[in-house]
Structure formats: C-alpha cells, structure tokens
Amino acid sequence: MTDITLRQLEYFIAVLDRGSVSGAAKDCRVSQATVSAALAQLEKQLKVTLIARGPARRARPTSAGREFGMHAREILSNISDAVESLNDESSALQGPLRIGCIPTAGPRMLPATASQFVKHHPQVDISFVEAHPMTIQQMVLNGEVDVAVMYRKQIQIEGITRHDLAEVQLHAIVSADHPVADKDGVDIAELIDGPLILLDSPPTADLLVSQIRGLGYEPSVRWLIPNAETIRSMVGLGLGFSLANAVPHPDTLTFQGMPVRYLPVTNAEFANTIVGVTMAGARLSKKLNAALDILRRTAAETDPHRWEDTGRTPRRSRP
Numbered sequence: 001m002t003d004i005t006l007r008q009l010e011y012f013i014a015v016l017d018r019g020s021v022s023g024a025a026k027d028c029r030v031s032q033a034t035v036s037a038a039l040a041q042l043e044k045q046l047k048v049t050l051i052a053r054g055p056a057r058r059a060r061p062t063s064a065g066r067e068f069g070m071h072a073r074e075i076l077s078n079i080s081d082a083v084e085s086l087n088d089e090s091s092a093l094q095g096p097l098r099i100g101c102i103p104t105a106g107p108r109m110l111p112a113t114a115s116q117f118v119k120h121h122p123q124v125d126i127s128f129v130e131a132h133p134m135t136i137q138q139m140v141l142n143g144e145v146d147v148a149v150m151y152r153k154q155i156q157i158e159g160i161t162r163h164d165l166a167e168v169q170l171h172a173i174v175s176a177d178h179p180v181a182d183k184d185g186v187d188i189a190e191l192i193d194g195p196l197i198l199l200d201s202p203p204t205a206d207l208l209v210s211q212i213r214g215l216g217y218e219p220s221v222r223w224l225i226p227n228a229e230t231i232r233s234m235v236g237l238g239l240g241f242s243l244a245n246a247v248p249h250p251d252t253l254t255f256q257g258m259p260v261r262y263l264p265v266t267n268a269e270f271a272n273t274i275v276g277v278t279m280a281g282a283r284l285s286k287k288l289n290a291a292l293d294i295l296r297r298t299a300a301e302t303d304p305h306r307w308e309d310t311g312r313t314p315r316r317s318r319p
Contacts, residue, residue, distance in 0.1 A: 108302045171264055
C-alpha cells in the first residue's frame with residue numbers, strides 16, 4: 001500500500017475521465033503502455049479490479065473503482081491545493097477544474113465563466129460537462145465534477161451542498177402574435193387553455209406539471225422535447241407555449257428567424273434559485289471559491305432584468 005504513487009492515481013483518474021487508456025495516455029502525454037502498466041500495478045497493490053475493459057477498448061470503473069476514484073480525486077485535489085498555497089501570488093490559481101451544468105443553464109452560465117477564467121486565471125485547466133439534472137448530481141457525488149450548476153428545485157440526491165448563485169423567475173415563452181405577447185407579465189391561468197410544450201429533461205417537466213396542478217389547473221402537454229432550441233422554434237410557429245428559467249437576450253430569434261416573447265410568470269409558486277452544488281463535506285479550495293464567485297457574477301450579469309432595453313422586436317408573421 002505504501003508504494004502507491006501520485007502518478008498512478010493521476011493515470012487512473014485520467015482513465016475514468018476519458019473512458020479509455022488511449023484517451024488517458026493522450027491527456028497525460030505518455031504512452032498507452034505506461035498508463036496500462038501503472039493501472040495494472042495499482043490493481044495489484046490494492047488486490048482489486050478497478051477498471052472493467054469492455055468492447056471497443058472502453059474502460060469503465062467497477063464499483064470498487066468508483067469508490068476508490070472518489071478518494072483518489074480528493075487526494076489529487078488536496079495536493080493541488082497544497083501547491084497553490086505555496087504560490088506567492090495568491091491570485092495565480094492553477095490546475096484542473098471541472099464544472100458541470102444542466103443543458104438549459106449552459107448557454108447562460110458557461111461561456112462567460114470560461115471567458116473569465118481564460119482572462120483572469122489562465123493557468124487553470126478548466127473543462128465543462130453538460131448533463132441532465134439527475135446525472136449531473138451523481139457526477140458531483142462521484143467526484144467527476146468539482147461543482148455543478150442547476151436549479152434548486154431539481155436537487156433530489158442527498159450528499160451534496162448547495163451554494164445559491166441567484167434567484168430566478170419562471171418565464172413563459174409565447175409567439176410574437178400570441179394574445180399576451182405585449183404584456184409585462186403573465187399569470188399561468190392566462191395560458192393554461194393552450195397547448196404546452198415542455199423540455200424533456202427529468203425531473204423538470206414533472207416538477208412544472210406538479211406545480212401547475214397545485215394551482216388547480218390541468219396542463220395540456222402537447223409535446224416533450226429534449227432540445228430547448230427546437231421548443232423555441234415550435235413556439236415561434238404558434239404550436240404552443242413553453243416555460244423556462246433561462247431567458248436569452250430579447251433580440252434572440254428562432255432557427256427560422258422568428259421572434260418569441262419571454263414573459264415573467266407572476267405566480268409566486270414558481271420562484272426558484274440557480275445554484276452551484278458540490279460534494280457534501282468537500283473543502284472549498286481557493287480555486288473552487290473563485291469558480292463560485294465567477295458563477296455568481298455571471299448569473300447576475302445575465303439576469304433578464306438587467307438586459308439592455310433594446311425595444312420590442314417587430315412582429316413577424318409565421319410562414
């Protein structure tokens with residue numbers, strides 16, 4: 001046990017992250033033989049199989065591998081933090097940082113976050129993963145991402161800590177010629193008779209339907225669609241309305257070049273929070289604290305209430 005090296009842990013984690021020995025070797029800039037040998041030696045020392053080799057040379061962790069991987073990531077993270085603490089320049093953060101995000105919040109949160117790290121912390125090797133809410137929570141628990149961005153009401157797994165980033169208000173998405181399109185806000189009762197198109201990203205749709213029923217209405221869900229851009233185009237064509245927490249710039253058009261309206265839903269029951277989640281009990285390093293600070297600034301700067309008033313986009317008739 002005393003012969004286990006940090007290099008072995010580094011190669012092992014790289015295999016977990018890339019899903020193959022070849023991918024790990026490329027990331028670590030060594031040969032595949034070097035990674036394979038280090039992994040074999042590590043399994044021999046631990047007397048357990050960590051990686052199951054599957055078809056097409058895919059490498060997947062065993063249950064023991066997943067458990068060991070969580071501890072190995074923590075060890076490597078602590079070493080990285082220790083190195084950071086010796087740096088005379090307190091702002092010179094460095095090393096890997098993995099940020100997860102649900103797809104609907106990705107366009108709002110990730111580009112500006114990446115830009116800030118590239119500009120202010122260029123030595124941080126930042127990477128991003130987009131995945132559905134349940135998957136991203138599990139990735140936090142497995143140590144596969146350092147922090148993940150999602151909505152408070154989507155949290156369904158114990159063992160993670162919530163860091164509030166900003167309050168969010170649910171918005172209804174309607175076509176430019178919808179009867180309520182020119183209003184400043186809308187009650188769900190004004191929309192409920194029309195067909196609803198929801199994002200197929202569990203548990204989002206179920207939560208929204210449950211909340212609407214809690215107000216005494218039965219929504220008519222026409223379609224569940226996994227792509228937000230597709231939903232926007234369908235709304236633009238007048239095929240229904242939708243609901244979303246992430247609101248783009250008001251000049252944003254559909255794929256076909258049509259405008260849609262994002263109207264705040266005035267029902268207090270739909271209030272939510274965009275949050276960053278980390279593994280419960282995990283120490284917040286300087287790097288992780290910097291990430292949370294940048295995420296909070298990004299959330300504030302992309303708040304719909306702070307968009308520059310560019311005026312209403314002229315209505316455009318549907319083809």
